[in-house]
Every structure is written in C-alpha cells, then in structure tokens.
Amino acid sequence: MPPRHRPPEALLATLVASRGRSERLTHTEHLPARLARHAPWPDTIRPEIRAAALELGIERPWAHQAEAMLLAASGQTVVLATGTASGKSLGYLAPVLSDLLAGTEAANGRGATALYLAPTKALAADQRRRATELAPTRVRAALYDGDTPPQEREWVRQYASYVLTNPDMLHRGILPAHPRWASFLKALRYVVIDECHSYRGVFGSHVSQVLRRLRRLCHRYGSDPTFLLASATTSEPAAAAERLTGLPAVAVTDDASPRGPMVFALWEPPLTEHVGEHGAPVRRTATSEAAYLLTDLVAGSTRTVAFVRSRRAAELVALQAQDNLDDSLAGRVAAYRGGYLPEERRALEHDLQSGRLLGLASTSALELGVDVSGLDAVLLAGYPGTRASLWQQAGRAGREAQGALAILIARDDPLDTYLVHHPEALFARPVEATVLDPDNPHVLAPHLCAAAAELPLGEADLKLFGPSTAQLLPVLEQRGLLRRRSDGAWYWTRRERAADAVDLRGSGGNPVQIVEVSTGRLLGTVDAAASHTTVHTGAVHLHRGRTYLVQHLDLETSVALVEAANPSYTTSARDTTSISVLSTDRTVEWGEGRLSFGSVEVVNQVVGFLRKRISTGEILGESKLDLPPRTLRTRAVWWTVTEDQLLDATIPFDLLPGAAHAAEHASIGLLPLFATCDRWDIGGVSVPLHTDTQRPTVFVYDGHPGGAGFAEHGFHRAVEWLTATRDAISACECDRGCPSCVQSPKCGNGNDPLDKAGAVRLLTVLLAGAPKPPGEPAGSDSASDGTGGGTEGQVGATAG
Numbered sequence: 001m002p003p004r005h006r007p008p009e010a011l012l013a014t015l016v017a018s019r020g021r022s023e024r025l026t027h028t029e030h031l032p033a034r035l036a037r038h039a040p041w042p043d044t045i046r047p048e049i050r051a052a053a054l055e056l057g058i059e060r061p062w063a064h065q066a067e068a069m070l071l072a073a074s075g076q077t078v079v080l081a082t083g084t085a086s087g088k089s090l091g092y093l094a095p096v097l098s099d100l101l102a103g104t105e106a107a108n109g110r111g112a113t114a115l116y117l118a119p120t121k122a123l124a125a126d127q128r129r130r131a132t133e134l135a136p137t138r139v140r141a142a143l144y145d146g147d148t149p150p151q152e153r154e155w156v157r158q159y160a161s162y163v164l165t166n167p168d169m170l171h172r173g174i175l176p177a178h179p180r181w182a183s184f185l186k187a188l189r190y191v192v193i194d195e196c197h198s199y200r201g202v203f204g205s206h207v208s209q210v211l212r213r214l215r216r217l218c219h220r221y222g223s224d225p226t227f228l229l230a231s232a233t234t235s236e237p238a239a240a241a242e243r244l245t246g247l248p249a250v251a252v253t254d255d256a257s258p259r260g261p262m263v264f265a266l267w268e269p270p271l272t273e274h275v276g277e278h279g280a281p282v283r284r285t286a287t288s289e290a291a292y293l294l295t296d297l298v299a300g301s302t303r304t305v306a307f308v309r310s311r312r313a314a315e316l317v318a319l320q321a322q323d324n325l326d327d328s329l330a331g332r333v334a335a336y337r338g339g340y341l342p343e344e345r346r347a348l349e350h351d352l353q354s355g356r357l358l359g360l361a362s363t364s365a366l367e368l369g370v371d372v373s374g375l376d377a378v379l380l381a382g383y384p385g386t387r388a389s390l391w392q393q394a395g396r397a398g399r400e401a402q403g404a405l406a407i408l409i410a411r412d413d414p415l416d417t418y419l420v421h422h423p424e425a426l427f428a429r430p431v432e433a434t435v436l437d438p439d440n441p442h443v444l445a446p447h448l449c450a451a452a453a454e455l456p457l458g459e460a461d462l463k464l465f466g467p468s469t470a471q472l473l474p475v476l477e478q479r480g481l482l483r484r485r486s487d488g489a490w491y492w493t494r495r496e497r498a499a500d501a502v503d504l505r506g507s508g509g510n511p512v513q514i515v516e517v518s519t520g521r522l523l524g525t526v527d528a529a530a531s532h533t534t535v536h537t538g539a540v541h542l543h544r545g546r547t548y549l550v551q552h553l554d555l556e557t558s559v560a561l562v563e564a565a566n567p568s569y570t571t572s573a574r575d576t577t578s579i580s581v582l583s584t585d586r587t588v589e590w591g592e593g594r595l596s597f598g599s600v601e602v603v604n605q606v607v608g609f610l611r612k613r614i615s616t617g618e619i620l621g622e623s624k625l626d627l628p629p630r631t632l633r634t635r636a637v638w639w640t641v642t643e644d645q646l647l648d649a650t651i652p653f654d655l656l657p658g659a660a661h662a663a664e665h666a667s668i669g670l671l672p673l674f675a676t677c678d679r680w681d682i683g684g685v686s687v688p689l690h691t692d693t694q695r696p697t698v699f700v701y702d703g704h705p706g707g708a709g710f711a712e713h714g715f716h717r718a719v720e721w722l723t724a725t726r727d728a729i730s731a732c733e734c735d736r737g738c739p740s741c742v743q744s745p746k747c748g749n750g751n752d753p754l755d756k757a758g759a760v761r762l763l764t765v766l767l768a769g770a771p772k773p774p775g776e777p778a779g780s781d782s783a784s785d786g787t788g789g790g791t792e793g794q795v796g797a798t799a800g
C-alpha cells in the first residue's frame with residue numbers, strides 16, 4: 001500500500017476519535033501557509049553570485065535575506081534570526097562571496113578574506129559545499145580543523161580566502177599562531193558566526209572571549225571585520241549577538257520564506273494506575289504514547305517520524321509499533337539512532353522517500369544526520385528543550401502545498417505540562433533567550449593569559465575584555481601567570497602555551513572520563529561538577545542514548561568505570577546542600593517580598609542514592625555513598641517573603657518547607673523556557689529561615705563556577721518566570737503534586753517534603769507585590785526539571 005496523503009485535520013480527528021483519546025488533546029494550532037516575499041538583489045551583490053544563485057533555482061532573494069545583505073555590506077554587525085529552511089546561508093554568503101570575489105582582483109589575489117565559525121566540524125563541511133556552489137572557483141574556500149592534514153594547513157594560511165573552522169580551532173590553532181596568519185587577518189573583511197544560539201552558558205562565554213581576542217589581533221593587523229551571525233529564532237537575538245561579539249548588533253527577524261500549512265497538536269498522555277514517589281499519580285510515558293500514535297498513523301499509511309530522547313526509546317517505540325501492527329505493515333517501521341553508516345542512512349532516506357518505509361522512530365534531529373523532509377506527520381515525544389529544536393523537528397513534516405501534522409506529546413515534567421496547557425508560549429513570540437556571561441572571572445582569566453601570550457596586554461585592552469579585567473590582571477600577576485613590565489603592559493612569561501590551559505567546552509575542574517571496562521574504550525566525559533550526582537558508584541548512567549551501570553567512580557584519577565547494562569531500574573542521588581550569600585549585587589522590593597541577585601557559595605555532598613523501578617517508579621532500595629563535599633562559588637537569584645505574607649497565604653510554619661521546596665522545584669523546571677539552559681546548568685535550594693537573609697528564601701543558582709548567566713536572566717525575567725511557575729503548578733490536575741508539576745527526578749531530598757497547594761499560595765502572595773510584567777498579561781513560558789552540577793536540594797526543613 002503506497003503512502004496516502006490525507007489532510008492533517010482528518011488525520012488528527014481519526015487519532016483523537018480512536019482508543020478513547022478525546023481527553024488528551026489539549027490544544028490544536030492551525031498554522032496557515034505563509035507566502036514568500038521577495039526583494040531585488042542589492043547592488044552590492046556581484047553578478048557572478050546572482051548567476052550562480054540562478055543556477056540553483058534562486059531568482060531573487062527573500063526580503064529578509066536582502067535586508068541582511070544590505071546591512072552586511074554597510075559594515076553593520078547583523079544577526080539573521082529566522083526559522084529553519086529560511087535561507088540564512090544565502091543571506092550572509094552573498095555579501096561575503098561578493099567581497100571575496102572583488103578581492104581576487106587585488107594584486108596578490110587575496111584582497112579580502114572571511115572567516116566562518118560553526119559549532120561543529122560537520123556543519124563547517126556542509127557550508128563549504130554551499131559556498132563552492134555559489135562562488136566561482138577563484139574564491140578559495142577551505143576547511144581548517146583538527147582533521148586538516150599539516151601539509152594542507154600551510155596552503156590554507158597562504159592562499160585560502162574563505163576559511164571555515166570552529167571556535168575551538170580558532171582558540172587553539174589560529175589565534176596563538178597569528179603571525180603565520182598575518183596576511184589572512186590583515187585582509188579579514190567578514191566573520192560569519194553560524195548557529196550562534198548554540199554559544200550559550202559557559203561555552204558561549206568562552207567563545208565570546210575568543211572573539212574578543214580575534215578582534216584585538218585584527219585591530220593590530222589593521223583590519224576591522226564585520227560580524228554576521230545566524231541564529232534560530234529566540235527572544236532578543238540582537239542582545240545575545242552583542243554579548244557574544246561585544247559589538248552593537250541589528251537583528252533581522254521578519255521571515256519572508258514560504259511555509260506550508262500545518263496543524264500542530266498539543267497532547268497530554270493519561271494518568272495511569274501506577275503510583276510513584278509518595279503515592280503520586282504517574283502518567284503514561286511520552287514514548288509509550290508515541291508508539292501508539294505511530295502505530296495508528298502507519299496503519300493509515302501516513303509517513304511519520306517519531307522523535308524520542310534516547311537510542312533505547314527509539315528502539316522501544318519501533319518495536320512496540322511493529323508488535324501492534326499486522327505482518328504486512330510491521331516491516332515498514334524502523335528505528336534510527338546514532339552510529340549508523342552513511343550507506344545505511346542513505347538507504348533509510350531512500351526508503352522513506354519512496355514510501356517503502358512508513359514509520360521511523362528516531363533520536364533527536366541533531367543526531368539524525370538523515371535528510372528526511374516532506375513527511376506527513378511528526379511526533380515529538382517530549383519537548384526537545386528549545387523552541388529552535390521543536391521547530392527543527394516539526395519542520396521535517398510538510399511539503400509546500402500540502403498540509404502536515406505535528407504532535408507534541410508531553411512528558412511527565414513541569415515544563416511539558418506547562419507548554420501543553422499554555423500554547424501561547426510555543427506559538428506566540430519566542431520567550432527563551434540565548435544567555436551567556438562573558439564577565440565570569442573563571443572564564444575570563446585564562447583568555448586574558450591567552451591574549452597576553454598573543455600580544456602583550458596594554459591599558460587600551462581593558463575595555464575590550466570587559467569590566468572584570470582590571471581587577472583580574474593583578475590577581476593573575478600574583479599567581480605568577482602574567483608579569484607587568486616597565487612599559488606598563490602585561491606579558492605571558494611561562495613556557496607552556498597559554499591557550500592550552502582552557503577547554504572551551506569544559507566547565508572547570510577535571511572532567512571525569514567514562515571508560516567501558518570490558519573494552520577499555522573511552523565513551524566520553526562528564527563535567528566534574530555533575531560527576532558525583534550522575535556517575536557515582538552504582539549509578540545507572542545514560543550516555544548518548546545508551547544505558548550503563550557505573551561499577552566504580554575513582555575520584556583520584558577522575559575515571560568512572562562502566563559496563564553496558566539494561567537494568568529495570570533508574571538511580572537518583574540523595575544529597576545535602578547548604579548555601580550562603582557572599583554578596584548581593586541587585587535587590588528589588590516586591591512589596592514586602594524581595595528579589596535579589598548576587599554571588600553565593602554552595603556546599604553540596606552526595607550521601608547516597610535510590611533505585612527506582614522504571615515501569616512503576618516504585619522505590620527498590622537505598623544505598624549510602626562516601627563522597628567528599630564539593631564547594632561551588634557561583635551566581636544566584638533568590639526571593640524572600642515575610643512572616644506577614646505567610647499569614648496572608650495561610651501557610652503555617654510547618655507547611656512552609658514543603659511549599660518553598662515545591663515552588664523551587666517547579667521554578668527550576670520552568671527557567672529553561674526563558675533562558676536556553678538545561679537541568680544540568682542550574683540548581684536550587686529552599687530554606688525556611690536563612691541565616692543571611694533572615695527570612696524564608698528560595699535560591700536558584702548557576703551550576704558552573706562563576707556563573708553562566710542563567711540566574712541573572714531569571715532575575716531580569718522574574719515576574720514572567722515565577723508567574724509561569726505558579727501557572728504550571730496550578731494547571732496540573734493531580735491532587736498533591738506529581739512529576740508533571742512539583743516533583744523533580746533529581747531531587748536530593750527524595751521529593752520530601754512537597755506541598756503543591758502551598759507552593760501556589762506562596763508564589764501568589766510573592767507575585768502580588770511584584771511589578772506587572774511588560775506588555776500583555778503574561779504570555780509566559782516554561783522549562784524542564786533542573787538539577788545537577790547545580791544539584792537541587794532543600795535545607796533545614798526536616799531532620800536530615
């Protein structure tokens with residue numbers, strides 16, 4: 001039976017009508033088709049480029065592409081923040097290649113150069129192909145990364161005019177060797193930063209300092225390149241681009257590319273008979289629900305991809321669908337996960353395109369590597385973490401004229417619950433921002449050393465590297481890393497390479513290596529900060545979608561020895577946490593309540609772990625662990641209420657710990673809706689009476705030394721963030737708290753105590769004193785659970 005194309009409304013109606021599912025659809029959004037808006041080519045785009053574009057079937061650019069081209073040519077830092085498949089590449093490539101082409105007419109054949117940065121090697125390789133399609137051969141585009149053979153590197157430095165690389169290579173390979181790149185840097189006209197929303201948190205903070213080092217060297221060589229950035233749609237793209245580059249930026253956000261109509265459904269799986277921690281009701285898992293929906297869609301001959309979070313889930317969903325289908329159809333469902341060979345991927349693409357394959361259960365789009373599009377339906381088992389990934393995955397469905405169906409199936413967590421009950425957070429303007437903090441001294445210090453090694457640091461450089469620089473330089477001098485000479489400049493005086501001291505993707509501390517015992521293979525690493533919680537002895541650890549059992553965590557050597565396993569239980573660490581305020585930077589009075597932002601010290605000790613049966617959440621047992629406490633100095637946002645407010649909210653003191661703890665859990669769950677972080681990036685502590693504030697206090701902190709900008713963003717967006725938190729809790733239909741609202745899978749206190757109703761009253765009384773949010777009444781947002789390197793805990797509420 002060939003695939004059939006049915007209108008998405010009809011597909012959805014069928015799904016809802018069968019198997020008693022009428023209660024599960026929480027919202028249907030009809031996204032109308034969008035017609036293309038074109039604009040003429042700007043005069044600055046060379047005829048050769050226009051001709052090459054025409055060869056590719058592009059007569060004229062879309063309006064947003066033309067706008068970006070004009071801004072680029074005028075030397076303006078510009079960030080193109082439009083949807084997937086909106087031709088962002090052409091928007092920056094046309095002006096870049098035009099200038100490079102003009103540069104080939106210079107006496108040395110290289111009058112202009114450009115640098116392209118992508119977060120991954122694969123993306124850089126793909127972009128090189130696109131550049132060569134658009135540019136005549138005399139524009140020499142070349143990859144420069146860890147795989148470039150030494151004999152080719154010299155050629156790239158001397159002759160290439162468009163160099164495609166990644167921030168790590170720029171940091172380690174190019175900037176420290178800048179004299180060999182002198183002629184390239186002298187002619188540098190553009191720096192392209194692709195997928196710039198991926199430069200967030202600590203990694204983003206590092207990259208922002210690498211870009212400042214690049215700008216400083218360019219200045220020395222007499223060039224002043226224009227920065228062109230491409231981003232997924234986020235809120236405040238210009239502000240993020242400014243923080244990343246240190247330059248004022250203009251955002252182009254009005255997407256003029258065409259789009260087919262889409263029906264986007266929000267779906268909440270039903271509560272089951274099972275009970276979890278403290279008797280909480282448990283919903284059917286999103287993966288299990290996805291398997292049923294995939295079954296029905298395939299049975300109706302609808303080509304569908306179901307996106308899931310892990311390799312195991314991909315296999316389970318495919319298997320379950322195959323079991324449910326009769327023999328003639330079972331063979332037309334497959335799983336896709338990482339690690340496939342290129343020819344296997346091509347075969348899958350071909351089978352989906354031809355219709356031989358009707359259903360595919362796959363891990364996330366980033367891992368997908370398969371070029372599938374034009375599907376009839378896409379299932380998303382759980383919110384993929386950001387709107388950018390959501391639209392990337394949903395965007396796999398739909399051909400130009402025909403409509404497509406996308407269904408977001410909520411997982412059992414507060415962010416997913418919030419989203420399926422607050423569609424405006426997904427379909428109105430974006431609320432999540434790309435957050436980074438270049439001023440973090442832990443990030444800045446090694447880059448000042450690297451910069452000094454590249455060229456001595458003078459007074460004039462202080463401003464470029466930000467306000468913390470002046471205080472840090474004497475500290476680095478004391479540590480014997482830099483030396484100030486009589487000319488007033490700071491020099492790097494050690495023998496080793498300064499740039500080697502920092503790994504842009506690490507987050508401080510020796511990462512723990514995950515080694516498979518039977519093969520001796522290094523599977524990957526986890527940050528030191530998260531290691532006690534995630535790879536302690538006895539932990540069940542999910543790594544790149546595979547499940548392992550940790551046999552031993554050796555802190556001396558920073559190695560976790562693991563073995564592949566398939567246990568019927570998960571583990572969750574138990575810990576104790578204390579927090580103290582080191583300094584308060586900002587405070588806002590919210591009536592009697594108070595919101596603050598500043599520096600804190602968090603002392604956390606993992607003391608044991610629980611084993612829970614996967615199918616039911618039932619607790620199988622608890623084991624003790626003997627791990628040393630860890631101290632983290634970081635940035636936090638915290639709020640307090642007064643005793644009078646507790647009276648108003650009818651929260652007696654014995655209920656306060658549970659109310660504050662529940663509010664803390666849910667707020668950690670919702671912060672990722674506003675700032676692109678995940679649960680490992682933040683942690684929280686709730687305290688009925690805190691020594692430093694002398695009040696009931698809830699803290700949410702960055703899980704990285706020195707902070708990463710997430711808590712600060714929470715401080716600035718606190719009204720919307722905490723309003724969404726309260727709404728998420730009250731939207732949940734459970735009676736006394738469940739994983740969809742106030743329970744956290746990573747709670748260091750075993751989700752005890754928690755008071756759902758108290759949390760709603762507490763947040764309400766706090767928000768009553770808050771300023772009204774800007775704009776319309778809170779089209780707010782939400783996020784997923786959150787703990788980890790930032791663990792999440794609660795202090796002093798109950799004994800132990």
Ligand SMILES: [Zn+2]
Binds near residue numbers: 732738
């Ligand atoms: Zn609930």
Ligand SMILES: [Zn+2]
Binds near residue numbers: 661748750752792794
């Ligand atoms: Zn907790």
